Amino acid sequence: MGADDGPTIVTIAERAGVSIASVSRVLNGQSTRPETLQRVMAAADALGYVPNAAARSLKSRRTQHIAFAMADIANPVYLAMVREIQQVLRAAGYRLVLHSTDADVDDELEVLRGLGQRYVDGLILCPIRVTAGHLAELARTSVPVVVIGSVPDGQRVDSVRADSRTGVALAVRHLYEQGRRRIGFVNGPLDTVPGAARDAGFRAALADVDLDYEPELVELGDFYLEGGAQATARLLDRTRIDALLCANDLMAVGALRTLRERGRSVPGDVAVVGMDDTDLATTTWPPLTSVGLGSAERGRRAAELLIDRIAGAGTDRHRQILVPPRLVVRGSSR
Amino acid sequence: MGADDGPTIVTIAERAGVSIASVSRVLNGQSTRPETLQRVMAAADALGYVPNAAARSLKSRRTQHIAFAMADIANPVYLAMVREIQQVLRAAGYRLVLHSTDADVDDELEVLRGLGQRYVDGLILCPIRVTAGHLAELARTSVPVVVIGSVPDGQRVDSVRADSRTGVALAVRHLYEQGRRRIGFVNGPLDTVPGAARDAGFRAALADVDLDYEPELVELGDFYLEGGAQATARLLDRTRIDALLCANDLMAVGALRTLRERGRSVPGDVAVVGMDDTDLATTTWPPLTSVGLGSAERGRRAAELLIDRIAGAGTDRHRQILVPPRLVVRGSSR
DNA sequence: CGCACCTCAGTAAACGTTTTCAGGTCGGAG
């Protein structure tokens, strides 16, 4: 097979009549005699030299790659994170390796284990459930990990999480202030991180405004549109509501559809509030009131945290960042 | 710095009392005497050995990474591609490196050039515009590239493209069959690949059904929601229409909003058709009729093509695949 | 019984960098 395998540092050295060490030094901007520098640069240019990433990584133990693992990139929440992460990484000279795990825990663990191959310098992990397996793997990863979501105290990882409790409280209070008293709640599965947090938040929020928690006002969907539509239908079949909080925007869109099919006006008969404040919220009619949980910000902070951690020594304490929620009121609730 | 830098092939060799060559052979599943195999496996397990990706790549010239570069991952079209690509890649043992270039041509070229570092085994490129610079870089990339979109004949790349001409024709014919005669068209910028293709398609399609091309029926948006809403407003201000074709779903959603604000019923007064058939189409009311251009399929085929090309010798002719469009009729046009 | 073969394991040379270490040259100070 041909010898035209692209120029290496050796090729340049020969052409410039210097040693490979000098070439390396010039290429890495270390001080060199002007003439040498000149010669090496000329040779490199002429040959169209491009450094080999694998060789560099082998020596430097840096790949300039960072992985992001989440359940499903099609979910607008993760999408917002990916976007933001990519931006931060690119600015810092890193590339993004994407893992969409289809909410499969084994896949996620697989990614965590794969870290040992050191094909990335760090990982941002946004798990949908945190299992014992996760903690075990986290405890002995070979590269820094930042978790988006909650993590038991004392873990060796930095984390960034949304304050969905407060978020739910914002929504409930808003609906209460609009005079709504029968507030339905379409949540996601309770054994997921966001589902559990929202459930706790909902109970606490009701107590805050002196409303009782009535199980018949709560239904579970699956965080997707159809599931939200069906959960809403079950809720309407069972009881009377004048407001509906959905655990994410996608389910809220499903709810809007069901309400329309049943001839209920929004916000006249039922005020609807979603969560995550994704782009979807502005595409519906009426536009959807939604509680933003800062997905973009969580992504950004996580990326920054990770880059910090990679750069600095790993000595200092691990940080936990809490991103505050923000209620964006639109037509569906006023 | 501790010496506990993780076990290498050498550590295993020592512990198992064999040479590193034997270890490598065992790890790569080459035939070995049962006892040796046994010893090596035991040692590897005990040490929790994980191979080093950089070292492996350096020797094998394979990284098991593939890059995908597109304008903006937040665009549902690209999103569908990413999803599908990721799936195919994962099944084949590759990882996905994502480049979201913000439609910046220089960034795209930068990615193309970076390929020389060989940090990936191949690239899937979905350019929004194809410049001379692209062709120049494509002509001398060091790894295989598959382009999603059109590429001049005779290039050294495989390509997969949508048949947006036929797609537009399907939409126009559908609207015509519904009895619509004043068909408005909200297109994207004409200097983009999709914009140009759709413009050509629209003219041809009108001719097919014996309608005249009237410039006053055409407006340009920017492929985003607001732009679509505004373009629709301009169209309505200027002339009378009973149907509206939008060059993508996002603009169609904007159009729906403007129509509602102006008190025009859909599909009663105006039938609306989008393009790309993204998830958005099922979230609107009425649900949006849309021409699917097979983004998911394009992603899948591109990934398959690339993997093929990487595996097989590069000898055979470069392929061009044309993905057929599909009209999905929903409530907004009947 | 000897020779050719086959199977398996070990030695050593890559792969393309970065980096340490040991000169070598030059200028200035003693």
Added chain:
DNA sequence: CTCCGACCTGAAAACGTTTACTGAGGTGCG
């Protein structure tokens, strides 16, 4: 005139794999 430091450079040793090539031992056959 000698000696010392400052500055550059080149030789060579890593980094952790894979992969010829070589050699040793065992088997089958003449």
